[in-house]
Structures are given as C-alpha cells and as structure tokens.
Amino acid sequence: MTDQNGSQRSVLTGEFPEVFVTGSGALSAAGLGSAALWEAALEGQGLAKLSSDATGSGDQGHAICSLPETIWSDLPRRARHMDPSSGLALMAALEALAEAGIKSGEEHPRLGVIGGTSRGPMQKWVEAVRRLDAGRRMLPSLAAHSTVSCQSGAIAMEVGARGPSMTVSATCASAATAIASAAEQILLGKADIMLAGGADCGTDPLIIQQMAEAGVLGRHRNDPRLACRPFHRDRNGMTLGDGAGFLVLESAQSVAARGARPIGVLAGWGMVTGTGGRTAVEEDGSGLVRAMKEACAMAGCSREEIAYVNAHGTGTLLNDRGEMAAYERLFAGRKTPVAISSTKPVTGHCLGATGALEAICTMRALASAKAPATPGLDCPDPAVLAASHHFVRENPILITGDFAMSNASGFWSQHASLIFRRA
16 A cells, blocks of 8 residues: 555555554753753753863863753662763653653563664763773673663663663664654564663763864854854854653553553654765755655655654754755645744754654644744744745744654764654
C-alpha cells in the first residue's frame, strides 16, 4: 500500500500501529523537568551566560547554556560516579517514567531503552587518559563507565528494563534517531514500552575548544543571551548547552492495559544521510527535505496539515541557510503559512540531547496550541520571509491543527525528522 507520494505505508499490515508518548523528562539550562523547559520556551528569552573559562578570544569566554548548579546537587548518589552526561540521562529517564506512571526498579520484561549521544562519556575518557599518562592506578569502574552504552545500560539497570537496550550516535540527530529507532522496536513487536532520548554535556571545555576552532560558536558584543540567533540577518554561530531529554513510547495495547493517558502520538519519522559531508546541512536543504517527506508519508499527513515546526535552528550561517532552503522547498505553495521557530537560544545546542528536548517542546506546542518564538529574532534573514511559512519572532502565536514536526541535523549530514500528532 502506498500513499499519494508513492511511499510505502507498511511492509507488514498496510498501516502503521500507533506509538503513543506517555511520559517525558528533561534537564537543560531552563531547569529540572519538561514543564520548566516549556515555560522557558514560552518566555522566549535566551538563557546563555558567559563561561567561566577564557576559551574565546581576548579575556571573554564563550556564551554557554550550562545547567543550574542545583541540578548537579540533585543527581542521585548512584549517578554521581558516572560521566555527567550519563547521570543526566538517568534523571531525565526517571522523570519520564514517573510521568507515565511506571514504577522503576521492578522487573519490566517488555520495557527497553535506546539512548542517544553525540560525544559519549567524554569526561570519563579524559579521566582515564590522565590517569594513564600520570602512571596512576586505573579505577576499576572506568571499564564500564567509559563505554558509550553506559547511558542506556545505567538506565536499564536502574529502572528494571529487560527489553532491547542500546545507545546510538548520529551526531546532533542522536536523540531524534534514538526516538525513531525505539518506536520501530515497538512496531516490530520487540517491546511494549521504550524509554528513548539522549544526553550530552556540550559545555565541556574540550568541546568548546573544538567548536571554537571550527568557527561555529556565536558571539554578541553586549548580551551573551543573544549569541545564538537562529535565522537572524546577523547570526554568527551557536551556543553550546548541557542537557538530557527522554520520552516514554508505548504501544496502543500497553496504553489500554495500563489505563495510561497519552500526552502525544509519534505519528511518523524519517532518518536519512544527505550529501552535505561534515557540515551536515546541504545548501539546497535536500537531505532534510527527504527526511521530512518520509516522516509525512509515514504519518499519513500532508504538508498542509503541519501546524508547527520546531527547527534545528542552530544559528550558524550554513546550517540556517540550508534549513531555510529546505522549508521553502517543502512548504512552497501552502495555502496558509506554517509556524516555524527554534528553541536553541533557550536550551543551547545540547548536541545529542537536542532532538529529545525539542520533541518535548513540539508536543507541548500541540497540546497548548501555541508555537514558541525564536528568541532574538528581531531582524530575520531576508531568506526567511516567504508566503509558505512564518518564522515566529517576538512572541508565541496560536496554532491550529493536529500535527507538528521536530527536525534535527548533525555533522556527517545526518538528518532526522519526527512528526507528532495531538493525543
């Protein structure tokens, strides 16, 4: 069975069973919890501050969106010996489970975990190298805590998940890829419930230095909160952030059996590799367009039915240019403009966690019928101005419709698009 675009709807039954979202958890510069994340997104204020180091030129550090110090003190004791990114992932996963009404620590044979990360447990790797170079004793715990799968493994151990467990990496599309991959486990019948998301500590000095040398970090002369200005005429780069986000995905049968109340439906997704090489987004947006079309075909919705798009929107010159081209190609000729915004000035670019944090914002936008603004977008790039789409600028706007899209792109031209439907 194929849809109007000739895309196959299902290789098994002709229709895709629904995958429900029943819980969400988040940690970011906005604070602890997905509610805090959404509140900050609606306020439309950038949350970056100057870093304490002097990595940048002159005596001024780069703007970063670091976590509030209170979050680190709230880390469970069992998570304090892990890499910080793994600890954040565990906290976000526990919040998501609690919202879904699922007890952690019990045996859950049909619950799985797929985490995502761009950089992995970097601080543990650095610690191991320093010990080796100094001739110091290597801590036995580093053998397990230095594995990339520490993220998903720690969550699975803590919550009692006995289904599929793994950690995937698709650069900055990691969390979105993890969410899509987890949904596929449900569709394949391998699990009834999946915890899916991602975590990264983007403000690690090593990452800051790498990104600074790559020339992709943003600056603003007067206000670090304006260092990241996606789709702005004078944008000059991104702001790095720390964060974690996780969703609870669930089959219809499991939702019915538990009497759970869904907060959204993951209706479709697309994952593709483009031709942009190391810089991720093609200048003509072709890779992202493919991912969005695949997601729409799977969700069974037309481009006219998309009410809101949470853009990848990093604020870099090349990424935003390619993304603007993608939206122009996909939405050209729409009868009513689609609302588009980026929430990265709020959270910072949290690398592998970004796709989950923005998925949460996308579902919240549908539930509240509000599209958040893009902080700092007072002078849009002329390429943004088009009849087919509307970049939300200063204040949230009302939206109507049942479908919303969240996009993520990363180095090595990896793209992922998720489409959510109102529950």
